[in-house]
Amino acid sequence: MDREKIVIIGSGLAGLALAEMFPDSILIEVKRQPGGLFSKDNCPVSGNIGSEMINKLLYGKKVEIETAAYRLDSEGVWVINRNGSKKINGKVILATGFRERTSVELGIYGYRPAGIFPFTAAWDLVNMGYLLGEKVVIYGYNHYSLSLASKLSKLCDKIYIVYSRESLVHSLDEALSLGVDLIQGRIKWVEGRDRISLVKTDSEEIKTDALIIAEFAPWNQLGAEFLAGNAGMILESPLKVVESSMLLAELLKTGGNMERIRGNVPVLPKFVSERFRKVMLGVGTGIRVTVGGHVIITEEPYQVVEIPPGKPIVEVA
Structure with missing residues (x-):
């Protein structure tokens, strides 16, 4: 297996960790910059910081940026970039990360005004310096929502996190230390004609001007057989993302x-x-x-x- 060319789709933490294990692999990245979400993540988990791990793993790596994978077959993957389309033969591993769960999946009804952001869009905007709102509700408590809250706490008047499940790696006290209001429950209803103005949970109402959806599901948009990182399972710890990629690499190298x-x-x-x-x-x-x-x-x-x-x-x- 290790003699077959490895093609890794996604240059976030999982993809870079795989490339470390397969030095001759090809790394494909759809965005202009490699590194994924963890490249801007400074929220520690057991002393490990995602952005520091990204910087170490990126050193010396060659990444084909602004290149999108759009079709798999038994021999490899088709990709497209500004130079056109081409096929890359090899064993394909998908490391493209999670997707946000939809409003229908989450059971959120009501209006569909401006000011509702999927997490990844909110993450990019905040890291570019944009203010999403003064009173922000984040739906979901996990490492990614806490990391975003730590950035928003320097910009917003008020941050609420509504959650039905606790983080596997962070205590609730960590959110409270940022001045975040925690509300246990589920969001059921959204109101607002032009911009969001009210969120109703199953226990209370929250006046807000921004809602960020931070409930996630693994995402295998290409139907790949081998998945790494958040494409295969939601992982909140950067160290565990790397460790899971190492397990996959060992499986492929060992064969059988x-x-x-x-x-x-x-x-x-x-x-x-x-x-x-x-x-x-x-x-x-x-x-x-x-x-x-x-x-x-x-x-x-x-x-x-x-x-x-x-x-x-x-x-x-």
Whole structure:
């Protein structure tokens, strides 16, 4: 497997970590700058800072920027840039990151005024110096929303985070220390004729002039077989993003017949082989999980476990 050309779609933290493991790989990036979301992330997780890790991994890497992948087949991937379209043959790994969940998925109804931003758009605008609003509501509590809140706290009069699930790597106190108001619940309704003016949760109403959607889902827009980072599983820790990419790289280098992992627990990689059977679990600390018929209690977020032979099933116990 390591003799076959590796083509990595996405030059964020997961893609760069893979390129470190496959020095002869080709890195494709749709944006003008490589690095992804973590290139502007200065919010530490267990002492690790995403932007610092990006800078280290970017050193010496060649990235084909402003190049979009648009079709996969069994031999490789078709890409397009200002020079036209071409096909790159090789084993393709998708490392393009997550997508924001839609209003329909989240059960948000009402008006559709200006001032509602998907997280990635809000992230780019704030990092370019734009003010999104004076009273901002962020829907979702995770590493990415907390990192954005830390930037907005220097610009806005008031920040609210509405959440139904807590972060796997950050305590609620970390948001409170930024002066953020935390509201547990779900957003049900949005009002505003021209611009958003009111958000209704299942417990209260919040006057606001900006809403940022920070609830995420993995995104495999090309239907790739091999996924890295947030394209395969939502990962809040930059160190765990890198570690999960290393697991995938070891699986591909080791080779062997692949078995897809089944069950209701997110995992990376999505496969094991008879030669390499380690995966990372997408759950927090203290969760009872059945791994190949054996019950374990996780000791850390995104714990790495070994799948027993013949039982590639991972489920919440």
